[in-house]
Amino acid sequence: MKKGIILLASSNSNGDTFSVSKYLSDRTSFQIIDLKSKFIEPFDYEFKNSNDDFLPLIKEIVNNFDIIIFATPVYWYTMSGTMKIFFDRISDCLKTEKETGRKLRGKEMAVLSCGSDKELKNGFHMPFIETANYLGIKYVGEVHCWLEDNEIPTEVKHNLNKFAQIIL
Numbered sequence: 661m662k663k664g665i666i667l668l669a670s671s672n673s674n675g676d677t678f679s680v681s682k683y684l685s686d687r688t689s690f691q692i693i694d695l696k697s698k699f700i701e702p703f704d705y706e707f708k709n710s711n712d713d714f715l716p717l718i719k720e721i722v723n724n725f726d727i728i729i730f731a732t733p734v735y736w737y738t739m740s741g742t743m744k745i746f747f748d749r750i751s752d753c754l755k756t757e758k759e760t761g762r763k764l765r766g767k768e769m770a771v772l773s774c775g776s777d778k779e780l781k782n783g784f785h786m787p788f789i790e791t792a793n794y795l796g797i798k799y800v801g802e803v804h805c806w807l808e809d810n811e812i813p814t815e816v817k818h819n820l821n822k823f824a825q826i827i828l
Contacts (some may be wrong), residue, residue, distance in 0.1 A: 661687075661828055662673045662726040662727050662729055662768070662827070662828060663690075663724065663725050663726050663727075664688060664690035664691075664725055664726060664727040664729060664730050665688050665692075665693060665721055665724075665725040665728055665729065666681050666684065666685055666691065666692045666693070666727070666729040666826065667693055667695055667725075667728060667729065667730055667731060667743075667746065667803075668692050668693065668696075668731045668739060669695045669696075669730070669731065669732045669733075669739070669740045669742040669743035670694075670695065670696065670697060670731075670732070670733050670742070671733070671735075671740065671741075671742065671744060672733075673694050673696050673697070675733070676733065676774045676805075676806070676807045677731055677732065677733045677772075677773075677774040677805075678695060679746075679774075679807060679812060680731075680772060680774050680805040680807075680812060680816065680820060681729075681731045681772060682804045683812055683820055684729070684731075684772060684820050684823065684824060685819065687811070687820070687826050688827065688828060689822040690727075690729060692731075693717070694790070695742050695743070695746055695792050698712075698713040698714075699712050699713045700712055700713050700714045700715060700717070700749060701714075702745050702746045702748060702749075703745075703748040703749055703751050703752070707752065707755070707756050708757070710752075712751065713787075714746075715752065715757060715760075718749075718750070718752075718757070718760055719754060719760055722763035722764055722767070725767070726767060726768060727767065727768040727769065727770065727800070728767060728768070728769045728770075728797075729769070729770050729771070729772055729827065730743060730752055730769065730770070730771050730772070730788060731771075731772040731773075732771070732772075732773055732774075732776075732782065733773070733774050733775060734773055734774065734775030734776075734777070734784070737781050737784065738758070738781075739773075739783065739784075739787065739788075740785075740806060747787065747791060749780060750795070751763075751793070759788055759800060761795070764795045764796065764797055765795065765796035765797070766796065766797075766798070767797050767798070768797065768799075768800050768827075769792050769797050769800065770798055770799070770800045770801050770802060770803075770817075770827050771785060771787070771788050771801075771803075772802070772803055772805065772807065772823070773802065773803075773804045774804070774805045774806060774807075775804070775805075775806060776802070776806060777802075777806065778806055779804070780804050784820065785802055788802070800826060800827060801803055801823065801826050801827070802823075803819050803822075803823035804819075805819070805820065818821040
């Protein structure tokens with residue numbers, strides 16, 4: 661069984677995206693890391709932000725996990741700002757932390773999204789897929805979720821169960 665991590669990137673640490681991430685975590689035993697609980701500054705071309713939480717976190721990820729699940733709410737038809745900052749900071753792994761960046765090659769990644777609509781607009785997954793391609797990470801799939809009356813609907817549970825089988 662693969663060792664995985666779920667990176668939760670919501671503005672609401674206990675919101676809908678957490679609920680579906682927790683459901684997935686319970687089926688995979690993948691740990692959830694709430695990016696909101698980390699101090700991660702935006703990308704800086706001068707790399708003056710190297711004392712924040714990004715580098716220790718990405719090193720923990722590349723050294724301990726086989727698969728990364730990026731869990732994000734859908735905000736304005738795209739990933740959350742928290743997730744975008746994390747993705748931008750991966751650039752550190754191409755410039756100043758090349759050893760860490762090389763360890764991303766061969767990892768797997770997938771996307772768990774959660775929104776108010778049952779379907780995503782075309783192109784939502786493109787930044788994830790292209791980032792995976794660029795970094796040599798195997799993109800293994802995605803699942804889109806929503807809640808109804810603060811509950812995970814049967815259809816979404818079914819989709820999450822199928823997704824769990826794929827990522828394990």
